[in-house]
Amino acid sequence: MKRIKVADLPEFDTAPYLGSEAAIAAYLTDILEANDPALLASALGDIARARGMSEIAKASGLTREALYKALRPDAQPRFDTISRVCAALGVRLVAQAVHAPV
Numbered sequence: 001m002k003r004i005k006v007a008d009l010p011e012f013d014t015a016p017y018l019g020s021e022a023a024i025a026a027y028l029t030d031i032l033e034a035n036d037p038a039l040l041a042s043a044l045g046d047i048a049r050a051r052g053m054s055e056i057a058k059a060s061g062l063t064r065e066a067l068y069k070a071l072r073p074d075a076q077p078r079f080d081t082i083s084r085v086c087a088a089l090g091v092r093l094v095a096q097a098v099h100a101p102v
Contacts, residue, residue: 013046014027014043014046014050015046015047015049015050016050017050018046018047018050018051019050021090021091024047024050024089024090024091025091027043027046027047028040028043028044028047028091028093031043032093037076037077038073038074038075038076039073040082041070041071041072041073041075041076041077041082042071042072042073042075044071044077044082044085044086044089045068045071045072045073047089048067048071048085048089051089053067053068056085056088056089059087059088060081060084060085060087060088061084062081062084062085067085070085071085
C-alpha cells in the first residue's frame with residue numbers, strides 16, 4: 001500500500017460548496033463559533049470567491065484589491081468591512097444567547 005503524505009494532498013477549497021444562502025449561513029455560523037477574526041475573514045473570502053469576487057467588491061463598495069487584502073487568511077478586517085461584505089453576500093451576523101434562560 002502506497003502511503004500519501006499530508007503535504008502532498010491538494011488544499012481543500014470550500015467555495016464550490018457554497019452555492020446557496022443556506023449553505024453560506026451554516027458555514028458562517030460554524031466559523032463564528034471558533035471566535036477567530038482571521039478565520040472569519042478567510043471564510044468570507046471563500047464565500048466571496050464562490051459568488052464572484054468582482055461582484056461582491058462592487059456590491060460592497062470596495063475595490064477587488066481591497067477585498068482580497070481584507071479577506072486573506074491572516075487578515076484582521078474592520079467590522080465595517082465585514083458588515084459590508086456580509087450585506088453584499090445577502091447574509092447578516094446574528095447575536096445569540098450563549099446560555100439558555102433557566
